[in-house]
Amino acid sequence: MAKTKTTFFCQNCGAQFAKWLGQCTSCNEWNTIVEEIVQKEGKREWKQTSSPKKITKALQINKIQRSEEDRIDTKNNELNRVLGGGIVRGSVLLLGGEPGIGKSTLSLQIALSMQKKVLYVSGEESQNQIKLRAERLKGDNPNCLILNETNTQNIFRSIEENQPEIVIIDSIQTLHTDYIETSPGSVSQIREAAAELIKYAKETATPVILIGHINKEGNIAGPKILEHMVDVVLQFEGDRNHTYRILRAQKNRFGSTAELGIYEMLSSGLREVDNPSEILISQKDESLSGTAISATLEGLRPLMIEVQALVSTAVYGTPQRSSTGYNIKRLNMLLAVLEKRAGFRLGAKDVFLNITGGIKVDDPAIDLAVVSAILSSNEDEAIPQDYCFAAEVGLAGEIRPINRVDQRIMEAEKLGFEKIYISKFNKISKKNFGIEIVLISKIEDLFRNLFA
């Protein structure tokens, strides 16, 4: 007889408790703790390993052979870039994103373009729906198998029968295993199903892609613990109303997390965008006040991003500050610097800031473009369209150097910009660029140079 064991799990963060609580002590959410039946005994998993455990030996560091991970080309350059050169054999990848953002489209597109045997398991859509989607995507891979299944034991049966080279699960929240008696999508089901798939991936060196929906807070719905279990966590983001999608690595055991993939959502699927700068700058006939272009870097790739600001006299007592794509605290800090250090009276004005293209930017080099856009709107004087900016702004109003400045200058030059404003303290290795470099050290210098 199997003994029934129950535990309490927070449905928000996955924390485990011995008894019920009204508020989770881990994430402070109310009413998220639910009792789940965890049937420990009589449990079976993916293939019992009868072979004795491999014993690993400690090696002297200079005796270790450095080897590249064995990677599979996904035939998708943007995805390969984010992963650091393809999917590593036996790795488990979690692809997270809001519902409707295009996770299934991206996964199916990969399944159709790879010349590998792919098992695409869907618990969300029927085989017919997937067939329709595949026709729109125009991919062609006769070895792409579609399975409608949510039970992990049945999925493993199909895996044994078909021996796929890569497995895609859409989505982890729909899976359930026979050995746990809670509903699909609950913390213990997600955790257990993921654990079985991870074991399978490691034992057979078959990569597994898990699609996971994220909740309103931007976390992978269900247990946070899933992010610790897998090798790679990719986040697919972008505004559903914008056509651009950004693929970012939040965690990557086999590469950097700084790389970024950019796609455009078309009716025929996701198009890889190899030259993102061109699409991120809005097309217009004349220069408008309140816009400035920043030469930013996302990972190793330079990106020219347009910043738009609107400064107007506040109608109500408290001025409004709002920001899309840029940290609001940082915006408030820059406004305080402009007020205190450079004497601009912005305290009684509404300030709205927007990064075009629905992109979120963390690169501090965008500060100078933010300040320039605000000043341009405040003065109601346009900055010429062929000027761009790349510097951090400090608390004392000083213009600070940023990393990889040469690469940013070269990108601006390549795209036909006339002038780039950078910090006076930035070291430039090359002397003769085909673009005018304006070195500044204070906000006043910037103001005088742009508007005086």
Ligand SMILES: [Zn+2]
């Ligand atoms: Zn919690």
